[in-house]
Amino acid sequence: MTxxxxxxxxxxxxxxxxxxxxxxxxxxxxxxxxxxxxxxSLEYYKTLGCDTWKEFLAQPDIxxxxxxxxxxxxxxxxxxxxxxxxxxxxxxxxxxxxxxISPVVEENPEEWLGKAEHLSLSDLIYEVKALPPKPKKPxxxxxxxxxxxxxxxxxxxxxxxxxHPERGAEKHHFPQTRKRTDALWKMIPLCHDCHMKYHDxxxxxxxxxxxxxxxxxxxxxxxxxxxxxx
Numbered sequence: 234m235t236x237x238x239x240x241x242x243x244x245x246x247x248x249x250x251x252x253x254x255x256x257x258x259x260x261x262x263x264x265x266x267x268x269x270x271x272x273x274s275l276e277y278y279k280t281l282g283c284d285t286w287k288e289f290l291a292q293p294d295i296x297x298x299x300x301x302x303x304x305x306x307x308x309x310x311x312x313x314x315x316x317x318x319x320x321x322x323x324x325x326x327x328x329x330x331x332x333x334i335s336p337v338v339e340e341n342p343e344e345w346l347g348k349a350e351h352l353s354l355s356d357l358i359y360e361v362k363a364l365p366p367k368p369k370k371p372x373x374x375x376x377x378x379x380x381x382x383x384x385x386x387x388x389x390x391x392x393x394x395x396x397h398p399e400r401g402a403e404k405h406h407f408p409q410t411r412k413r414t415d416a417l418w419k420m421i422p423l424c425h426d427c428h429m430k431y432h433d434x435x436x437x438x439x440x441x442x443x444x445x446x447x448x449x450x451x452x453x454x455x456x457x458x459x460x461x462x463x
Contacts, residue, residue, distance in 0.1 A: 259327030263320060266309030266328075269302050308332060316342050326350055333357060337364060386420060394424035395449045396442055403428055421449060 272278055278289035290297045308331050312318045316338070323331060330349040331338075334357070338345040348360055394402040402422030423431065431438045439446065 256327060259329055260324035262305055262328035263309065263323045263331075266305035266307075267313070267320070269297075270306045270309050273306070304332065308335065311335060311338075318342070318346065322346070322350075330354070330357060333361060337361060389420045389422050392422040394422055394427055395445055396427050397424050400424040400426075421446070 272289070273286055278286055281289065283289040283292075287299060289295070290299060290302060305328070308323075308328060312323055312331060313320060326346065326349045334345045334349050348357055352360065389402075392402055394400045402424050427438075
């Protein structure tokens with residue numbers, strides 16, 4: 234048999250080997266999702282001498298991006314913890330297909346898992362994209378049911394700082410967001426110093442002042458409901 238005759242056979246063997254190892258990698262990604270979830274939730278990374286989760290992931294022997302690990306853990310949590318799917322079944326389907334059906338699988342888990350198992354990848358992509366888009370959630374434009382965004386902004390501008398009533402306030406967005414739709418009704422009054430402290434360390438600031446911030450919204454809602462609006 235000449236080299237030319239052998240080439241098609243070699244090509245098919247190469248193709249089958251690629252498919253085999255691709256399936257193995259996809260299966261290992263399911264296992265990694267479980268292991269990363271265990272490590273993070275049980276704080277094994279601290280036991281291993283790392284101060285932060287990010288530091289643990291950056292180790293030379295691991296070297297994963299947080300976004301990648303978040304995706305792996307997200308698949309594990311959705312399919313095993315929420316939908317209670319057998320891990321062996323997930324490993325046979327593979328991480329990529331599971332991620333592909335993730336936005337729609339909750340509508341009918343068994344049907345979509347079956348499609349992920351038996352359809353070709355191109356057909357599976359077509360099935361997912363053929364679904365009508367989900368209706369958008371109604372925009373939460375009011376904080377208390379009666380004030381419009383404009384009225385609420387006027388109210389915020391008239392208020393002192395939530396944490397220091399003796400000081401004037403500048404508008405601050407709470408929580409920090411990039412969504413244009415809720416950029417008005419989530420504003421709260423903070424003085425300049427508090428505003429800067431928030432941006433220096435948002436989580437610590439919100440946690441330390443959670444009682445007063447929650448109280449601000451609670452009083453606003455109760456007062457508006459009792460007085461029939463502002």
